Amino acid sequence: MTTTDHAARAAARRSAKPGRKVLIRVKRCEGPGKPSRFETFAVTIERGANIISCLQQIAANPVTVEGTRTTPVVWDSGCLEEVCGACTMVINGKARQSCSCLIDEYAPAEGDVITLEPMSKFPVVRDLWVDRSRMFHNLKRLRAWVPIDGTYSLGAGPRESSDAQESRYKLSTCMTCGCCLEACPQFLLAETPASWDTSFVGAQAIGQALLFNSHPTGAQLKNERLEVLMGPGGVSDCGNAQNCVKVCPKEIPLTEAIAAIGRAATIRGFTRFFTS
Ligand code: SF4
Ligand code: SF4
Ligand code: FES
Structure with missing residues (x-):
């Protein structure tokens, strides 16, 4: 990451207000060879929230922004501290670890959208979980x-x-x-x-x-x-x-x-x- 990226992320963290709602847009797929679709969920962001904590919030109440009840999103994770690599997914178009991806840096304002997709070079097991x-x-x-x-x-x-x-x-x-x-x-x-x-x-x-x-x-x-x-x-x-x-x-x-x-x-x- 460049110095400019670091500075931009630090500025975003400072401006982010806890309690705001952001939208998490997730590419869903029910299994290998099945068609995929996007679903969007609104989540409430507390200080220090990351992608995994948002996915946990969605799992507790899997209802889309349109009010449709759906299945909890499936993802993989292990260490939760950027050591095992299991939680890697494509976040706003770039592969990285979701456990270390802070929402304050990616979606600092009310209504900001974060898009999550599985990596494309590995077969999808389900949703964001790849093999x-x-x-x-x-x-x-x-x-x-x-x-x-x-x-x-x-x-x-x-x-x-x-x-x-x-x-x-x-x-x-x-x-x-x-x-x-x-x-x-x-x-x-x-x-x-x-x-x-x-x-x-x-x-x-x-x-x-x-x-x-x-x-x-x-x-x-x-x-x-x-x-x-x-x-x-x-x-x-x-x-x-x-x-x-x-x-x-x-x-x-x-x-x-x-x-x-x-x-x-x-x-x-x-x-x-x-x-x-
Ligand atoms: S990007 Fe490649 S080389 Fe770097 S940690 Fe991940 S798998 Fe290893
Ligand atoms: S072809 Fe692949 S492995 Fe080789 S330098 Fe490019 S990105 Fe790296
Ligand atoms: S859960 Fe291990 S790197 Fe994210």
């Missing part, structure tokens, strides 16, 4: 873990510089939220798992491949990860539009990660050519 399984599948595809069995003590790990720890720490803050994939023109919706192993893995998985390739023990699987990333749906599918890095709520340097993995894949390609 993000493909992201976890991609982590498995890339063996994004440290290969130890954990059944006995291996003693102290290798020593590392604080710079190396710091750069890995940033990558480790990924919460698998999907914002980078929602913004990526190369990452497309796949309704079924049939194409998951050949379609673009996306910036999130590439960032995690770099995280584990940079880990002294995780690097044992470095070549296996690079082989997958050199194949169909790998790093060469990135079109370098750089949308991902602009929207990541954890400010993970995704384009740097993509470039680093691209270089490693090139070296791996040469090594393989000269040693095979």
Whole structure:
């Protein structure tokens, strides 16, 4: 977020009056393959209200502004503190976490409207809840873990510089939220798992491949990860539009990660050519 965005949001927070009514316009869908429609609800805003608290208010009394009783809106959430990524949805056209989205910043005046939609790159389960399984599948595809069995003590790990720890720490803050994939023109919706192993893995998985390739023990699987990333749906599918890095709520340097993995894949390609 830019300094201008921060300033605009702080100004909106200062001007917002508790007790005002705002309109929450929600894209509803009863299940996979079902048609969607919009419903609008009026909610009363108290200081500190966020999207989740508005959805809870709607769930307690699911009546639209037209006075029609409907079903409670369905959404996903877990930590409620921007750590698990589960509550990610498209808010006024941009994917972000609904638990940290303050109404005072988005709808500071009486009658303001906020539009909520599910992310478009993942299959809708119902309403605002999407199935993000493909992201976890991609982590498995890339063996994004440290290969130890954990059944006995291996003693102290290798020593590392604080710079190396710091750069890995940033990558480790990924919460698998999907914002980078929602913004990526190369990452497309796949309704079924049939194409998951050949379609673009996306910036999130590439960032995690770099995280584990940079880990002294995780690097044992470095070549296996690079082989997958050199194949169909790998790093060469990135079109370098750089949308991902602009929207990541954890400010993970995704384009740097993509470039680093691209270089490693090139070296791996040469090594393989000269040693095979
Ligand atoms: S840089 Fe690559 S991964 Fe990021 S948004 Fe663009 S195409 Fe997608
Ligand atoms: S890289 Fe950033 S935007 Fe992408 S899933 Fe991780 S936290 Fe979300
Ligand atoms: S509920 Fe976990 S990030 Fe919002």
